[in-house]
Amino acid sequence: MSDDTKTPKSGTPKEQTAAEKVHEQVVAHETGRDATEPAVPRSNQIIKEIFGGSAAISVLAVFLALVFGGILIVLTDEAVAQASVYFFSRPGDTLVAMWDAVAGAYSALFRGSVFNYLRVDDLAVAIRPLTETLANATPLIAAGLGVALAFRVGLFNIGGRGQMLIAAAAAGYVGAYIPMPPVIHLLVALIIGLIGGALWGGLVGLLKARTGAHEVIVTIMLNYIAFYLVSFLLRTPGALQAPGQNNPKSGPILETAQFPPLLGDAYNLNLGFILVIVSTIYVWYLLNRSALGFRFRAVGENPHAARVAGIKVERVYVQVMLIAGALVGLAGVYQVLGNFTGGFASGLDASIGFDAITVALLGRSKPWGVFFAGILFGALKAGSYTMQASEGIPVDIVLVVQSFIVLFIAAPPLVRSIFRLPTPDPLFQWRTPKFARTAEVTK
């Protein structure tokens, strides 16, 4: 990404005409090449490189992951293994078995996540999978936004689990044990939960700003603290444990604090999905239209340069982690008020805090990218249950597909070489000004 790679190598400066020199100076100025920038920290650069790829890379990475998943399904399928023993006397059997395995798996994935075409007679049942996909996507999008926002400031927020747990415990306590009138109860529980997540996230920002502690280490350690703290509360009578029982599980969330269903009781889709749409719009607005978001992006591009420009970088770290924590917290609140309404246990985060990192990567840390990446992962999750129950495909295969997606996204050159895509413009930057590119072309 260094600047001199694009300097014209043809001929020595002496041979250049005066006009060419002027033109080059203009281009250099417009593209910002002539500015003497402070060195960009390595972590900011890595994040920028990963997100530098185009949306096409995301799509191709998903496609490749599905192909690899298919290969794994074939390799682990029993019918294929049985038929391949006599491959040379009747190769057709093996091929048919292979086709059956892959087609069966991916059609089950479709049936479980989009439309159950086996039940077209009953439309209410047939469209249930789509609502399941959206319900599964809800916490992934919320947490994904929190991780993505931190990414845009150059912070790796690995603390999704802790932020979810604290938010869930706070919202769950209010929701289960403090009776209040309808509507108010839900709002209070929601807000208390978001504050819980925000504080747990903001603590990370504060530690980084004040002491320089690295956010990766701090967030991971805070995950453990949150997990054992919530586990302790869940088995302490009078704290979160349901009265009159021994299991480390909370009491049921009161009716007044539950997220109301959007499409009736037959479906799991609830108010949470509306909240993540609102959150997505909010994050989009924050990043692209607000002064605060401008500061966020400036620090993400280069904190040293941002400081020179007069931005209080430390304050930005705290601000972004507060907001990111609240967004991840929304996922935790959704889990208790919308998903485990019968009472929650310490595994309530269901590894969403980590899946959110994948979602943020796949969505290239752009709000709507995260939104659709979340829906894709929600679909994979919803479909995985059908794949397992009807085709006997282990859940691990779906996890492998997800992991392949991350692998291919983290390695754009690999995807490019597989599909023989051209290497992108080395000058490419986030939001490269259009005119700068035009200047290059007209030269």
Added chain:
Amino acid sequence: MTITTRKRALGGIALLGASALVLAGCAAAPEETPEETAALDYTPCIVSDAGGWDDKSFNEAALDGMEEAAAELGVEYVAVESADENAYEPNVQQLVDQGCDLIVTVGFLLAEATTNAAAANPDIKFAIIDEFIDAPNVKPIQFNTVEAAFLAGYVAASYSETGVVGTFGGIPIPPVTIFMDGFVQGVEYYNSEKGTSVQALGWDLAGQTGAFTGGFAPGTEALTTAQGLIDQNADVLLPVGGPIYFSAAEAIRDSGRSIALMGVDKDIFVSDPDIADLVLTSVLKNIATAVYDVVTGAATGEFDSAPYVGTLENGGVGIAEFHDFESAVDSELAGEIEALIAGIIDGSIEVTSPASPGQ
């Protein structure tokens, strides 16, 4: 240059693959056989909790019981594994959609999903392990393990030469702490009978707190917890919680002392020959048998919602043989255990735990 190498490498891989296929694919094709029809139109199904099928504990045991029952009945069963807590509800729902006749759910974590599905599908039978659900189509399968663990505590106290025995658990949940309750009570009973003062470490009966590793995975936590007990001179260890006994066995081997290990759930002398030489005995919790009984019973229409509670009396819980330790234990111990079992069954010896079913 690089291209040639890559091509050569790919060629090599292709050749390897092809030869593997040639070697593997030479068998004769089987004759076409007409589709076999299942003798019985009955599909039993089972859902694991997040521990997974290979947890060396109740998920695995429940699946064993299901496998055996399905083989006996000559039917196909469907087993789904839950990757995380979000999977419980959808997994149970999927099995309902698959047309299962009986759905066994493993563990209290699935209680909510089971309750909801049972209420929505009164025609489908359910069974849940280690939890009580009050519904006409749900059979709770529970175990009063405290009775069997009491025997283990007695054996440990009798065997111990240092006068110190120890236990530790995975996570403080009732199916775990019930073992520790029984173990400590057994040691206390031995002391009051024999006038000894054997100490039981790792569990405070009155305060209901003790040593836990924080999870059901073998590893550093389990190893250091076991080492901690060994350092306090314990010479009998009862690790409660699936595979954490691996780490306890490792700690025993590291110490180089003669320390006896006790297993839980199944006879680990039989199931894990690698550590068989360390095993004094095991506290048996016959989940597999209970699942087998419920699955085969439901196939013939014998199903009710009365809780199955495994006790010493009905053989649902018990204590394994001493195997290699037969000669090491007190010669009168076997007889004393027989007497204790009789006493617990007729109620003359009272063994209770806050975690007992129905408490």
